[in-house]
Amino acid sequence: MTTVCHLEPDQNAQISRLGGPPGLMRRLVALGLRPGAAIRLVRRAPLGGAFQIALGDSFIALRAQEAGQIHLELS
Amino acid sequence: MAALATARAERLLVTVGNPNVGKTTLINAVSGSRFEVGNWPGTTVDRLSAHCKLSGRSVEIVDLPGSYSLAATTPEEKIARDELLALKPDLVVDVVDAGNLERNLYLTLELAEMGLPVVVALNLVDEARAKGLTIDADLLARELGLAVVPLVASRGEGIGELCEQALRDNPAACPLVAYQPCIEAAVEELGALLEGAPERRWLALAALSGETVRLPLPVAERSESLRQKLEAEGVDPFLEIAGQRYRTAHELSQRVLDRQQAPPQLTEKIDRWLLHPWLGLPLFLAGMLLVFRFTFLFSDPWIEFVGAVQGVLAGWVAGSALPPVVQSFLADGLIGGVGTVMAFAPVLFFLYLAMSFAESSGFLSRAAFIADRVMHWAGLPGRGFIPLMLGFGCNVPAIYATRTMEDFNDRLRVALAIPFTACSARLAVFVLFAAVFFPAQATAVVFGLYLLGLAAGLTTAAILGKLAPTGHSSGAMELPAYRLPTLGLTLRQAWMRTFAFIKGAGGSITITVLVIWLLLNVGGGKPENSLYAQLSQLLVPVFTPLGVTDWRLVGALIPGFIAKEVVIGTLGVSYLGSEPVAALGLMDGLQQLGQSFLTACWAFLNAIPAMFGLPQLAPPAPEAPDGLAGALGTSIAPAGAMAYLVFLLLYTPCVATVVAIRQEFGRRWASFSVFYQLLVAYVLGLLAYLVWPS
Amino acid sequence: MTDQLLALLERPRTTAELSGELKTDEQAVEGLLSLLGARGYVGKAYDSSPTCGTGCGSCSLQRLCPAKGEEAPFLPVWRLTARGRDALLKVRGTSTEVPCPKVQGR
Ligand SMILES: Nc1nc2c(ncn2[C@@H]2O[C@H](COP(=O)(O)OP(=O)(O)O)[C@@H](O)[C@H]2O)c(=O)[nH]1
Ligand SMILES: [Mg+2]
Numbered sequence: 001m002t003t004v005c006h007l008e009p010d011q012n013a014q015i016s017r018l019g020g021p022p023g024l025m026r027r028l029v030a031l032g033l034r035p036g037a038a039i040r041l042v043r044r045a046p047l048g049g050a051f052q053i054a055l056g057d058s059f060i061a062l063r064a065q066e067a068g069q070i071h072l073e074l075s
Numbered sequence: 076m077a078a079l080a081t082a083r084a085e086r087l088l089v090t091v092g093n094p095n096v097g098k099t100t101l102i103n104a105v106s107g108s109r110f111e112v113g114n115w116p117g118t119t120v121d122r123l124s125a126h127c128k129l130s131g132r133s134v135e136i137v138d139l140p141g142s143y144s145l146a147a148t149t150p151e152e153k154i155a156r157d158e159l160l161a162l163k164p165d166l167v168v169d170v171v172d173a174g175n176l177e178r179n180l181y182l183t184l185e186l187a188e189m190g191l192p193v194v195v196a197l198n199l200v201d202e203a204r205a206k207g208l209t210i211d212a213d214l215l216a217r218e219l220g221l222a223v224v225p226l227v228a229s230r231g232e233g234i235g236e237l238c239e240q241a242l243r244d245n246p247a248a249c250p251l252v253a254y255q256p257c258i259e260a261a262v263e264e265l266g267a268l269l270e271g272a273p274e275r276r277w278l279a280l281a282a283l284s285g286e287t288v289r290l291p292l293p294v295a296e297r298s299e300s301l302r303q304k305l306e307a308e309g310v311d312p313f314l315e316i317a318g319q320r321y322r323t324a325h326e327l328s329q330r331v332l333d334r335q336q337a338p339p340q341l342t343e344k345i346d347r348w349l350l351h352p353w354l355g356l357p358l359f360l361a362g363m364l365l366v367f368r369f370t371f372l373f374s375d376p377w378i379e380f381v382g383a384v385q386g387v388l389a390g391w392v393a394g395s396a397l398p399p400v401v402q403s404f405l406a407d408g409l410i411g412g413v414g415t416v417m418a419f420a421p422v423l424f425f426l427y428l429a430m431s432f433a434e435s436s437g438f439l440s441r442a443a444f445i446a447d448r449v450m451h452w453a454g455l456p457g458r459g460f461i462p463l464m465l466g467f468g469c470n471v472p473a474i475y476a477t478r479t480m481e482d483f484n485d486r487l488r489v490a491l492a493i494p495f496t497a498c499s500a501r502l503a504v505f506v507l508f509a510a511v512f513f514p515a516q517a518t519a520v521v522f523g524l525y526l527l528g529l530a531a532g533l534t535t536a537a538i539l540g541k542l543a544p545t546g547h548s549s550g551a552m553e554l555p556a557y558r559l560p561t562l563g564l565t566l567r568q569a570w571m572r573t574f575a576f577i578k579g580a581g582g583s584i585t586i587t588v589l590v591i592w593l594l595l596n597v598g599g600g601k602p603e604n605s606l607y608a609q610l611s612q613l614l615v616p617v618f619t620p621l622g623v624t625d626w627r628l629v630g631a632l633i634p635g636f637i638a639k640e641v642v643i644g645t646l647g648v649s650y651l652g653s654e655p656v657a658a659l660g661l662m663d664g665l666q667q668l669g670q671s672f673l674t675a676c677w678a679f680l681n682a683i684p685a686m687f688g689l690p691q692l693a694p695p696a697p698e699a700p701d702g703l704a705g706a707l708g709t710s711i712a713p714a715g716a717m718a719y720l721v722f723l724l725l726y727t728p729c730v731a732t733v734v735a736i737r738q739e740f741g742r743r744w745a746s747f748s749v750f751y752q753l754l755v756a757y758v759l760g761l762l763a764y765l766v767w768p769s
Numbered sequence: 770m771t772d773q774l775l776a777l778l779e780r781p782r783t784t785a786e787l788s789g790e791l792k793t794d795e796q797a798v799e800g801l802l803s804l805l806g807a808r809g810y811v812g813k814a815y816d817s818s819p820t821c822g823t824g825c826g827s828c829s830l831q832r833l834c835p836a837k838g839e840e841a842p843f844l845p846v847w848r849l850t851a852r853g854r855d856a857l858l859k860v861r862g863t864s865t866e867v868p869c870p871k872v873q874g875r
Binding site: 143144146148175177178181285306309310311313314315317318319321322324325328 | 770771772774775793794796797799800801803804805807808810856859860
Binding site for chain 2: 024027028031033042043044045049050052054057058059060061062063066
């Protein structure tokens with residue numbers, strides 16, 4: 001089990017579990033990041049502070065500590 | 076009852092549609108606001124109807140309650156369904172939200188099954204376009220076999236064509252949804268029993284779905300047995316029918332909808348550059364510079380024009396037979412006050428234009444992504460960076476731009492930080508002082524002041540964040556696909572925001588200017604004797620620790636509250652005396668107006684090629700009155716001048732900014748901002764005086 | 770479309786999730802859900818009790834569930850009612866035994 005933080009650019013994965021405080025989870029689920037969803041890491045932002053992932057046809061930006069709360073199964 | 080009393084109109088129209096799609100607005104536009112409001116019999120649901128003449132024919136329009144479907148799951152839907160069946164209208168106007176086509180089409184498909192003549196009023200086209208959706212209305216009309224009229228009901232667009240359609244004898248709509256064979260067979264059997272009723276297909280489907288509809292007993296019994304038979308076969312007719320309608324609506328909307336966005340591949344390609352680990356930030360900063368350049372180049376001619384109009388009006392006043400005090404009140408007070416407000420309008424308009432574009436094209440979200448890291452140490456989300464940067468152009472739109480942030484506390488913190496950033500008006504003053512006192516290091520001094528302002532703002536935000544920890548400032552956000560916003564919509568959005576500022580803040584700003592006029596003019600003819608001079612002299616001891624001992628310098632800070640660049644003009648008047656305004660004749664004035672308008676237009680056109688010339692951060696500093704530089708040099712020492720500049724940078728936001736804060740966050744925070752900044756300005760000014768080598 | 774929707778609701782989901790799975794408009798899904806809700810096939814997860822009536826093991830949102838101490842549901846989470854479950858089973862032509870939902874994916 002890894003998190004979005006450990007993905008390499010262009011690597012695909014499936015969300016297995018969300019962690020973190022409820023407020024963050026709400027936000028993530030509202031953006032469509034829910035267990036079972038397939039995602040791909042697009043890039044890390046300058047200085048490794050943020051992550052851009054692709055979910056279906058849309059792109060989502062995340063901070064490092066948020067990315068660390070999205071647990072994945074590699075596919 | 077009223078409807079029964081009057082003779083039935085030649086044509087009866089009903090409007091149907093989901094709630095809030097603009098049915099009432101549409102009836103209002105068609106009937107010219109002549110509608111009656113009552114209740115549907117035995118309910119508290121509003122009944123709205125209108126009688127009007129269209130091309131000489133009398134027409135009655137009845138607005139049916141908002142409904143998502145005709146399955147009558149709410150009292151409103153029940154009324155809508157029963158009235159549709161009972162009224163037998165000559166035409167059903169199905170009002171559809173163009174921005175939400177799929178859900179709205181469900182009702183359209185049901186209406187088509189009722190066998191009524193239907194025309195589709197495709198409303199809210201403007202909002203759909205703003206979402207980047209275009210609908211092929213012709214294709215939709217062909218697919219549905221119905222007339223489709225695109226509309227913006229709130230602005231009356233398309234109403235003419237709708238009225239034409241309303242008078243045409245449209246044929247009954249044909250059903251569009253094909254169900255499973257077993258359902259179709261049942262519908263046919265029931266339909267045969269209902270021979271003659273145009274709505275028989277809809278009735279049969281409703282009965283099979285298990286809805287309560289009024290049917291002749293044998294038909295009701297037959298439908299119940301058919302329903303049970305289907306269920307025994309493992310088919311739930313309700314689910315089948317609803318599902319098939321939704322599928323049809325989905326497929327239809329997919330065919331006629333064009334999402335005007337860059338395909339994901341293109342979006343990714345652009346992002347490869349804009350979100351590049353190293354190039355991203357420089358590109359983003361260059362973009363910000365371009366926004367400022369655009370704003371100043373295009374707004375400057377119009378600001379000058381406002382000034383020219385003010386000059387002409389003042390000249391006319393000077394040429395009138397009014398007593399001098401009244402002349403001064405009109406020219407400096409009233410015209411000056413309104414002119415101050417109007418001079419803000421061009422800057423705001425062009426800055427808003429750039430912002431609207433950035434917002435709806437998708438660039439704004441990228442900028443937030445890039446800046447997130449930088450903002451993080453102040454405990455702020457990346458979205459706060461843009462309002463802060465905008466503050467360097469003008470604080471006022473920057474305050475309003477905080478609206479793009481979600482969390483109230485975050486918004487407030489950014490808004491309180493913004494007035495510390497050195498707007499372009501302050502730049503003019505800095506340039507003048509730097510040239511007089513620090514000719515060798517002028518650029519460094521100005522740049523240092525910029526940094527000081529930004530640091531003071533960010534520190535404020537960080538401290539407030541520590542005092543009142545926000546929930547959890549989240550950086551997670553969608554990066555929408557790029558798209559090209561429509562010009563008309565962007566222009567209108569920018570204009571509406573500018574207008575809102577003029578309407579909301581214009582009064583307060585004008586009053587402030589009038590109060591300051593009063594200060595300057597009460598108490599004798601000479602400036603030295605005015606209330607203003609006396610007040611300034613009272614304040615001198617307060618500023619003495621900062622090395623500022625000349626009452627004229629202290630006093631200039633008071634009108635600086637109107638707009639920071641006013642400080643220069645005030646200093647000019649109090650050091651050098653004011654020149655009397657030359658009287659202007661009517662014709663001369665008109666000629667001057669015409670000329671300055673042409674000049675403004677010409678300068679505006681010239682701004683287009685200038686956009687691509689050499690970069691320039693702000694407009695050139697206004698020419699200081701001759702001799703002011705020399706007079707200033709003798710009235711204060713460099714250390715005092717430094718303290719004065721620091722104070723000027725940080726003290727009370729200008730009145731327009733204060734009004735903006737009040738509008739967005741309330742009176743309490745506006746006052747807090749005023750006093751807090753005075754304090755910070757004083758303390759840092761004092762520090763500057765003590766630290767600066769004299 | 771309804772079959773798919775009911776099948777998806779075997780585990781409680783938000784409209785955003787459903788529209789993502791069905792590749793359709795969120796508003797349209799809401800419309801369909803309210804239609805199905807009015808006929809008693811589906812319901813909001815926490816309307817009648819703090820629990821949603823499914824095995825928590827399968828739920829993607831259990832950390833947000835009132836049954837686990839979270840105060841209020843944040844987004845409407847939809848679930849199947851008994852009637853919806855019956856309808857789903859009928860459509861699938863399987864037995865009336867309520868299958869215990871599997872714990873997470875394979
Ligand atoms: N932008 C835009 N707004 C509209 C349009 N038509 C109506 N509106 C607004 O939509 C809101 C709801 O309209 P209303 O007529 O009350 O909808 P009803 O519930 O269907 O009667 C009002 O605020 C209207 O001003 C349109 O074409 N464009
Ligand atoms: Mg209405």
